[in-house]
Amino acid sequence: QVQLVQSGAEVKKPGSSVKVSCKASGGTFSSYAISWVRQAPGQGLEWMGRIIPILGIANYAQKFQGRVTITADKSTSTAYMELSSLRSEDTAVYYCARAESGYNVVWGQGTLVTVSS
Amino acid sequence: EIVLTQSPGTLSLSPGERATLSCRASQSVSSSYLAWYQQKPGQAPRLLIYGASSRATGIPDRFSGSGSGTDFTLTISRLEPEDFAVYYCQQYGSSPTFGQGTKVEIK
Numbered sequence: 001q002v003q004l005v006q007s008g009a010e011v012k013k014p015g016s017s018v019k020v021s022c023k024a025s026g027g028t029f030s031s032y033a034i035s036w037v038r039q040a041p042g043q044g045l046e047w048m049g050r051i052i053p054i055l056g057i058a059n060y061a062q063k064f065q066g067r068v069t070i071t072a073d074k075s076t077s078t079a080y081m082e083l084s085s086l087r088s089e090d091t092a093v094y095y096c097a098r099a100e101s102g103y104n105v106v107w108g109q110g111t112l113v114t115v116s117s
Numbered sequence: 118e119i120v121l122t123q124s125p126g127t128l129s130l131s132p133g134e135r136a137t138l139s140c141r142a143s144q145s146v147s148s149s150y151l152a153w154y155q156q157k158p159g160q161a162p163r164l165l166i167y168g169a170s171s172r173a174t175g176i177p178d179r180f181s182g183s184g185s186g187t188d189f190t191l192t193i194s195r196l197e198p199e200d201f202a203v204y205y206c207q208q209y210g211s212s213p214t215f216g217q218g219t220k221v222e223i224k
Contacts, residue, residue: 035213037162045154045162045205045215061212062118095161102209103152105173107161 002027004096004108011114017084020111022096029077030054033099036070036081038092039110046092050099051079086115119144119208121216129224136193138219140206145186150209153182153191156218157202165204166191196221 007021022034035050049060053072060068064083072079079096094111097104120143130136140151149169154162164173166182169189179194193200201223206216 037215044218045156045207047207047213047215050213059212097161099209101167102150102213103164103167103207104154104162104209105164107163110161 002098002106004098004106006094006096006108006111009112009114011116012086014087014115014117016086017082018086018113019080019082020094020096020113022079022081022108024077024079024098030072030074033102034070034072034079035097035099035104036068037095037097037104039095040089040092043092048081048094053079083113086113088115091115118212119146119210119214121206121208121214123204123206123216123219125219126217127220127222129222130196131224132196132198134196136191136196136200136221138191138193138204138206138221140184140189140191140216142187142189142208146189146208147210149185151182151184151189152207152209153180154205154207155200155202156205162205193221 005023030053033050033052036048049070051058051070058070069082096108098106122141124139151169153166156162170182181192183190203218203220205218
């Protein structure tokens, strides 16, 4: 059974960057896309982008283009999401999920990123 | 970008009642690439339905999905206490988007 384990909570200053990791265990990593979804406090889900590790190709939601970078390291079965130029509105729980044919089957536990001066 | 609008925002029902949740898309969702998720407080979302009507592994048959094109429905035939949660639809085409969610609360 595939599990996704994310890195721990982060507190960042406005204008800085954050990099969240998502390590897969118990299954095939490279063949499935890894998506990143965020959820601001009390708000809904927002899709940020995804990567197919075996191809190394990522695509991003238009809203985050130029500010987010999603990468994957096949050797360690780990995906990363880096968000730059952080602002207070980026305070959210960030989830990774394994996407099978596009829908998200397995989710990480979430990583809280707090942006505060 | 395809905008998904869920209704109602909140549904107040009693255990044992039937819940009907709607998800309407701003343009046709190709190949019924429509999924439904359940989320409880402090937890990650859980996949319920994919392909508009296929139940995910381990999902009870009281959950069913239907629809095509721009109109989709999630039905919970008889609400169990553990079903009170927030439900999101998602279209997973080339640029996925989520609906804003429907909260199913105990009346």
